[in-house]
Amino acid sequence: MPRFAANLSMLYPELAFLDRFDAAAKDGFEGVEYLFPYDFPAAEIAARLQANGLQQVLFNAPPGHWEAGERGLACLPGRENEFREGIARALDYAAALDCPRVHVMAGLMPSGLSREMLEATYIHNLRWAAGEARKTGRDLLIEPINTRDMPGFFLNRQDHAHAIVAAVGEPHLKVQMDLYHCQIVEGDVAMKVREYLPTGRVGHLQIAGVPTRNEPDMGELYHPYLFGVIDEVSAACGWDGWVGCEYRPARGAVVNGTTDGLGWLRALRG
Numbered sequence: 001m002p003r004f005a006a007n008l009s010m011l012y013p014e015l016a017f018l019d020r021f022d023a024a025a026k027d028g029f030e031g032v033e034y035l036f037p038y039d040f041p042a043a044e045i046a047a048r049l050q051a052n053g054l055q056q057v058l059f060n061a062p063p064g065h066w067e068a069g070e071r072g073l074a075c076l077p078g079r080e081n082e083f084r085e086g087i088a089r090a091l092d093y094a095a096a097l098d099c100p101r102v103h104v105m106a107g108l109m110p111s112g113l114s115r116e117m118l119e120a121t122y123i124h125n126l127r128w129a130a131g132e133a134r135k136t137g138r139d140l141l142i143e144p145i146n147t148r149d150m151p152g153f154f155l156n157r158q159d160h161a162h163a164i165v166a167a168v169g170e171p172h173l174k175v176q177m178d179l180y181h182c183q184i185v186e187g188d189v190a191m192k193v194r195e196y197l198p199t200g201r202v203g204h205l206q207i208a209g210v211p212t213r214n215e216p217d218m219g220e221l222y223h224p225y226l227f228g229v230i231d232e233v234s235a236a237c238g239w240d241g242w243v244g245c246e247y248r249p250a251r252g253a254v255v256n257g258t259t260d261g262l263g264w265l266r267a268l269r270g
């Protein structure tokens with residue numbers, strides 16, 4: 001069975017953010033991920049992790065003005081200084097939370113700029129950032145995201161993400177392979193897991209039911225089969241990453257809604 005991490009930005013929506021750590025541990029999770037820690041002192045989050053015996057496995061670098069609709073700065077010409085400040089801040093939090101990886105969002109394509117210019121900026125920024133991450137022994141991740149959920153997002157496909165990682169040429173830059181986005185944009189998910197996990201360039205996986213982004217036992221993907229593929233490929237190539245449960249509980253923000261929806265995980269645990 002893969003190692004599953006609870007995504008605390010989506011799971012346990014009825015609870016205050018800091019109380020979600022406790023809930024995830026009670027449900028048997030050993031790792032957590034979420035979008036952003038920056039509203040809280042790192043020490044406060046570290047205390048929640050420690051109190052619950054949880055590992056912080058992933059969070060995101062500052063994405064620009066999230067509330068104003070921005071979704072990352074990495075491909076945006078003219079925002080390089082802000083991008084670098086954000087990476088420095090993220091790596092400080094990663095050190096305090098003992099988190100081995102940070103997701104760096106590409107950004108939305110601004111009108112009037114060529115793809116070539118955005119790609120050049122993206123590679124330049126990521127090369128600098130991955131070098132900073134290397135100094136601290138952590139990985140930075142880039143994630144292809146579907147444009148139905150995030151119209152205009154620069155990075156959408158696995159092959160593009162892997163080409164970017166190759167162009168950057170830094171071993172501390174990897175791909176965050178979200179099978180939910182992969183199914184929506186590309187399909188053929190099991191074969192893509194078989195193709196990309198053995199490359200050593202996938203730093204993290206994420207899952208959700210497609211198309212509603214609810215529990216993985218809902219929708220068009222049959223996750224027990226995919227978990228078997230992940231297990232088989234991991235055993236063969238030594239991949240030892242986490243699988244983030246990045247879905248919105250179908251029961252919504254109700255007491256025990258997330259826990260009640262974890263039947264798929266209880267079935268795997270047997």
Ligand SMILES: O=C(O)C(=O)[C@H](O)CO
Binds near residue numbers: 060103178246
């Ligand atoms: O949306 C996703 O799939 C993510 O993993 C991001 O971290 C945030 O958009």
Ligand SMILES: [Mg+2]
Binds near residue numbers: 143178206246
């Ligand atoms: Mg994701």
